[in-house]
Amino acid sequence: MVSPHASAPPLASPTPGAPYTRVKRHLKAGLAAGRWTPGALMPSEAALVAEFGVSRMTVNRALRELQAEGLVLRTQGVGTFAAPLHKVSSTLTLRDLHEEITARGHRHEAVVHVQRREGAPAALAAQLGVAPGSPVFHTLIVHFEDGTPLQCEDRYVNPECAPRYLESDFTLQTPTQVLFESTALWRAQYSIEAARPTAQEARLLQIAPGEPCLVVVRRTFTHDAAITIARLVHPGLRYTLEGQFTP
Amino acid sequence: MVSPHASAPPLASPTPGAPYTRVKRHLKAGLAAGRWTPGALMPSEAALVAEFGVSRMTVNRALRELQAEGLVLRTQGVGTFAAPLHKVSSTLTLRDLHEEITARGHRHEAVVHVQRREGAPAALAAQLGVAPGSPVFHTLIVHFEDGTPLQCEDRYVNPECAPRYLESDFTLQTPTQVLFESTALWRAQYSIEAARPTAQEARLLQIAPGEPCLVVVRRTFTHDAAITIARLVHPGLRYTLEGQFTP
DNA sequence: GAGTGGTCTAGACCACACG
DNA sequence: GTGTGGTCTAGACCACTCA
Numbered sequence: 001m002v003s004p005h006a007s008a009p010p011l012a013s014p015t016p017g018a019p020y021t022r023v024k025r026h027l028k029a030g031l032a033a034g035r036w037t038p039g040a041l042m043p044s045e046a047a048l049v050a051e052f053g054v055s056r057m058t059v060n061r062a063l064r065e066l067q068a069e070g071l072v073l074r075t076q077g078v079g080t081f082a083a084p085l086h087k088v089s090s091t092l093t094l095r096d097l098h099e100e101i102t103a104r105g106h107r108h109e110a111v112v113h114v115q116r117r118e119g120a121p122a123a124l125a126a127q128l129g130v131a132p133g134s135p136v137f138h139t140l141i142v143h144f145e146d147g148t149p150l151q152c153e154d155r156y157v158n159p160e161c162a163p164r165y166l167e168s169d170f171t172l173q174t175p176t177q178v179l180f181e182s183t184a185l186w187r188a189q190y191s192i193e194a195a196r197p198t199a200q201e202a203r204l205l206q207i208a209p210g211e212p213c214l215v216v217v218r219r220t221f222t223h224d225a226a227i228t229i230a231r232l233v234h235p236g237l238r239y240t241l242e243g244q245f246t247p
Numbered sequence: 248m249v250s251p252h253a254s255a256p257p258l259a260s261p262t263p264g265a266p267y268t269r270v271k272r273h274l275k276a277g278l279a280a281g282r283w284t285p286g287a288l289m290p291s292e293a294a295l296v297a298e299f300g301v302s303r304m305t306v307n308r309a310l311r312e313l314q315a316e317g318l319v320l321r322t323q324g325v326g327t328f329a330a331p332l333h334k335v336s337s338t339l340t341l342r343d344l345h346e347e348i349t350a351r352g353h354r355h356e357a358v359v360h361v362q363r364r365e366g367a368p369a370a371l372a373a374q375l376g377v378a379p380g381s382p383v384f385h386t387l388i389v390h391f392e393d394g395t396p397l398q399c400e401d402r403y404v405n406p407e408c409a410p411r412y413l414e415s416d417f418t419l420q421t422p423t424q425v426l427f428e429s430t431a432l433w434r435a436q437y438s439i440e441a442a443r444p445t446a447q448e449a450r451l452l453q454i455a456p457g458e459p460c461l462v463v464v465r466r467t468f469t470h471d472a473a474i475t476i477a478r479l480v481h482p483g484l485r486y487t488l489e490g491q492f493t494p
Numbered sequence: 495g496a497g498t499g500g501t502c503t504a505g506a507c508c509a510c511a512c513g
Numbered sequence: 514g515t516g517t518g519g520t521c522t523a524g525a526c527c528a529c530t531c532a
Contacts, residue, residue: 019520020520020521032470044497044498044499045499046497054522055521055522055524056522056524057304057502057523058520058521058522060501061520061521063499064500068315074498074500075498075499075529075530076498076499076529077497077498077528078498078529079497079498079499080499189489189490190490191488191489191490192439192461192487192488192489192490193483193486193488194459194460194461194462194483196459196483212441212459214439214441222279223279234441236441236442236443236459237442239440240438240439241438241440242436242439243436243437243439266501266502267501291516291518292517292518293516293517301502301503302502302504303503303504304501304520304521305503307518307520308502311519321518322517323510323511323518323519324509324510324511324512324516324517325511325516325518326516326517327517327518
């Protein structure tokens with residue numbers, strides 16, 4: 001009762017991996033195979049303890065992680081149930097564009113059209129949580145992938161969160177990268193919609209004025225203040241957001 | 248040393264919540280306050296054990312969950328570090344449209360335009376993993392929110408996964424709901440782009456032909472086969488995907 | 495009251511990284 | 514070797530649910 005690992009560690013372990021992963025695998029496999037249909041009662045912790053010959057903490061961890069992954073639902077005093085087939089919610093990756101382009105093995109270039117201090121109009125000031133008319137940083141940058149315009153990034157930054165923002169060379173570093181280094185991101189909010197580009201955006205992206213664009217508006221916050229708000233416009237024909245999810 | 252909870256349970260607990268949540272809260276607060284900048288070494292498990300007077304399993308759980316949430320990075324033999332400010336990835340909720348509309352307190356209606364068996368063209372057959380020309384189920388449904396067209400749902404279903412799909416009354420239940428009940432969803436893949444609607448889509452959605460639309464293409468799979476592929480077209484002016492993330 | 499999950503503990507062995 | 518995280522155990526108390 002001293003060494004839980006006294007027996008044959010790497011000799012020919014009967015089943016690979018840590019015990020809690022074995023329990024998880026077993027349950028996951030059963031779920032994938034439809035052994036427990038959604039809503040069905042699954043084995044109790046005690047039953048799994050007996051079945052696997054491990055301690056309760058171990059099966060508890062396995063079940064807790066399955067719950068965190070959305071595969072099972074647990075109710076104190078009642079039991080563990082196969083999850084009612086998941087909400088259709090999923091992870092969408094909004095990576096830094098530079099990363100995304102270079103990950104594809106392509107060349108990323110940025111052309112800076114605006115990089116200055118401006119007085120914030122009322123609407124913007126409200127969104128950034130600064131006084132109307134107070135100075136904010138404004139950048140307008142077009143990002144190219146192998147010479148083709150891919151994104152028009154119109155961004156306002158709260159100077160209090162990143163006082164040296166305007167000193168950056170945005171042909172070398174994206175605003176996202178700069179802001180990540182200088183601030184503590186704590187929360188982000190975004191919306192995605194399809195819209196026509198403005199005349200300026202169409203010109204900068206070298207597309208026809210009526211061409212549908214995918215517009216992502218993202219606001220990021222520290223734990224108390226708004227850091228930045230960005231409007232990212234992508235030509236609809238050249239850009240697709242992708243994602244997937246596995247329960 | 249027998250009862251860890253012997254002292255004042257609901258009397259006036261010095262700090263609320265389970266011990267592991269207290270440890271988590273403390274660390275989260277420190278991260279939010281910038282007490283550990285990204286990459287900085289955080290207290291070791293042993294240090295937290297001493298600081299909070301709890302067992303190592305307890306602080307281990309707190310740290311493990313923070314890691315799962317992406318707030319810290321841990322390396323065996325090295326230590327725990329404040330996460331390098333998160334990837335910009337985030338959770339996008341793609342809920343069932345019926346839920347979404349009723350959650351807004353609005354009325355949802357569906358008009359079914361197509362509901363039949365068809366032979367699968369080669370391209371579709373390949374995506375669904377069935378033989379070219381073999382029968383697939385096809386539905387074309389327009390969803391309305393308070394009388395306004397909000398989504399045109401063009402969907403093909405693998406008959407093997409949901410043999411009774413066509414028997415449903417889609418004015419009462421969305422295809423998503425039907426499929427969730429009859430199949431074991433295991434993986435979903437989607438893409439989001441901006442595009443012009445087809446002539447038919449424009450007519451069904453009652454919009455101008457050139458109006459930008461947000462197009463979501465979603466494929467869902469069981470653990471081995473494709474269940475369904477859907478093209479969801481939304482008028483750009485009426486529909487926005489929203490999401491947020493908090494580390 | 496029996497069964498279930500929620501949580502904690504004290505101690506242990508291990509693998510790994512680094513000086 | 515020392516310190517770190519990774520994991521396991523055996524037993525415990527608790528809160529909850531349901532018959």
